[in-house]
Amino acid sequence: MVLEQGQQQGVEKGEEGDTQLYVYTSLTSGTTGLISKTSRLEVMLKAHNIHFKVIDVADDEAARNLWRGMAADTQKLPGLVKGGRLIGDFEDVELANDSGELKELVLR
Numbered sequence: 676m677v678l679e680q681g682q683q684q685g686v687e688k689g690e691e692g693d694t695q696l697y698v699y700t701s702l703t704s705g706t707t708g709l710i711s712k713t714s715r716l717e718v719m720l721k722a723h724n725i726h727f728k729v730i731d732v733a734d735d736e737a738a739r740n741l742w743r744g745m746a747a748d749t750q751k752l753p754g755l756v757k758g759g760r761l762i763g764d765f766e767d768v769e770l771a772n773d774s775g776e777l778k779e780l781v782l783r
Contacts (some may be wrong), residue, residue, distance in 0.1 A: 698717065
């Protein structure tokens with residue numbers, strides 16, 4: 676296993692103990708709406724100087740399984756994951772951004 680910067684040995688991307696923020700998405704799905712939401716999510720995070728890495732769950736089985744275990748049926752990709760928990764899907768993040776609470780949501 677190759678560790679990414681800031682990732683601890685023995686901790687998979689997004690699992691409990693990993694302090695890196697991840698945008699979980701599925702860019703290879705080809706769904707225009709999903710790609711558009713992922714881009715918008717990235718813009719919101721960059722605007723607030725919030726560092727993140729993008730994980731394509733179509734290419735990463737461990738990430739896909741982690742997403743399935745965290746996300747409720749109503750929560751759809753893209754979403755933010757940190758420390759083994761789902762911070763929010765696109766709608767949650769957009770609402771926090773619009774209300775000026777994005778950093779608080781991410782830093783919880």
